[in-house]
Amino acid sequence: MEQLLQKIEQYKNEIKESIAESKDEVEAFRIKYLGTKGLVKTIMGEMKNIAAEQKREAGQLLNEFKVFVEEKFEGLKTASASDLQEDAIAEMDLTLPGTSDSIGSRHPISIIQNKIISIFHRLGFSVAEGPEIEDDWHNFSALNLPENHPARDMQDTFYILKNPDWLLRTHTSSVQIREMEKGKLPLRIICPGRVYRNETISARAHCFFNQVEGLYIAENVSFADLKQTLYFFVQEMFGTDVKVRFRPSYFPFTEPSAEMDISCLICDGKGCNVCKKTGWVEILGCGMVHPKVLDNCGIDSNKYTGFAFGMGVERITMLSYQIKDLRLFSENDIRFLKQFAPVT
Numbered sequence: 001m002e003q004l005l006q007k008i009e010q011y012k013n014e015i016k017e018s019i020a021e022s023k024d025e026v027e028a029f030r031i032k033y034l035g036t037k038g039l040v041k042t043i044m045g046e047m048k049n050i051a052a053e054q055k056r057e058a059g060q061l062l063n064e065f066k067v068f069v070e071e072k073f074e075g076l077k078t079a080s081a082s083d084l085q086e087d088a089i090a091e092m093d094l095t096l097p098g099t100s101d102s103i104g105s106r107h108p109i110s111i112i113q114n115k116i117i118s119i120f121h122r123l124g125f126s127v128a129e130g131p132e133i134e135d136d137w138h139n140f141s142a143l144n145l146p147e148n149h150p151a152r153d154m155q156d157t158f159y160i161l162k163n164p165d166w167l168l169r170t171h172t173s174s175v176q177i178r179e180m181e182k183g184k185l186p187l188r189i190i191c192p193g194r195v196y197r198n199e200t201i202s203a204r205a206h207c208f209f210n211q212v213e214g215l216y217i218a219e220n221v222s223f224a225d226l227k228q229t230l231y232f233f234v235q236e237m238f239g240t241d242v243k244v245r246f247r248p249s250y251f252p253f254t255e256p257s258a259e260m261d262i263s264c265l266i267c268d269g270k271g272c273n274v275c276k277k278t279g280w281v282e283i284l285g286c287g288m289v290h291p292k293v294l295d296n297c298g299i300d301s302n303k304y305t306g307f308a309f310g311m312g313v314e315r316i317t318m319l320s321y322q323i324k325d326l327r328l329f330s331e332n333d334i335r336f337l338k339q340f341a342p343v344t
């Protein structure tokens, strides 16, 4: 027993002094002391020479020794790892350019939609939103498109349920109705959002796209106000060189109705495929809100008038960035997406 104690003390001193400067030396330490033929195993073997009454004490001593060796081994391991790290840093060429992370970019539709919102914001319009799943009243009937009205065929509708009709909204005009029904006047809103139509997907059409609807209801709102608002929008959106024209049109929810064209940004009005050789591209529909629509929403059409307009965000984005295929917006091709302004 006395002998064993001495041996342990001696080994402990030796181990305390041990150093390891590399992974290999740490491994050598492990093999020497903790391996299957290592010192700890060997010294454990001496238990059989210990007298029975001392076995308990000796067992405890040997266990403590084993823990001591294991702790030293763990210490050497971490020390050598941080040495290695320091060596690696010393060898590193800090003048090399780093690998930069991509921070992503905004989707072109979002960029343009935000720009549209900010332009109207400056004119005092606030943003209103509505549900994409609509009932027949808000998407059609209240907008002066009663059942069996032929104008319903202008928009190929995705129905979720028939009778009572539930559908995917075909335009953001439904949000106009929801806002007017709230009865707070005057009302000056724009409604951005996604709309759905049962159309064959091609470079020029898609079964879902985005619109921004505008609505201004107050006393004495005139067509001149509408024109002035839209002139301002076009100048802010496309610059002062762009020409604008209004054409008479038809929408059940406005009277009179018009469509607004701008001179083609692609060919500068000379005529190309985008403007179908006319030099003009249509960008929105608009008009004075039909008195029947006001009445449907409980607004006194003798007292109040208003204008409304609706534009397709994809069309404006295509013109702004000269994008020729609508499908690019929903395919999520990273080579396309990363060409747009980074997120700031």
Ligand code: DAH
Residues within 6 Å of the ligand: 170, 171, 172, 173, 213, 214, 251, 253, 254, 284, 285, 286, 287, 308, 309, 310, 311
């Ligand atoms: N809702 C129409 C469409 O989707 C666009 C539109 C035209 C909206 C005239 C309006 C408007 O508010 O006054 O084609």
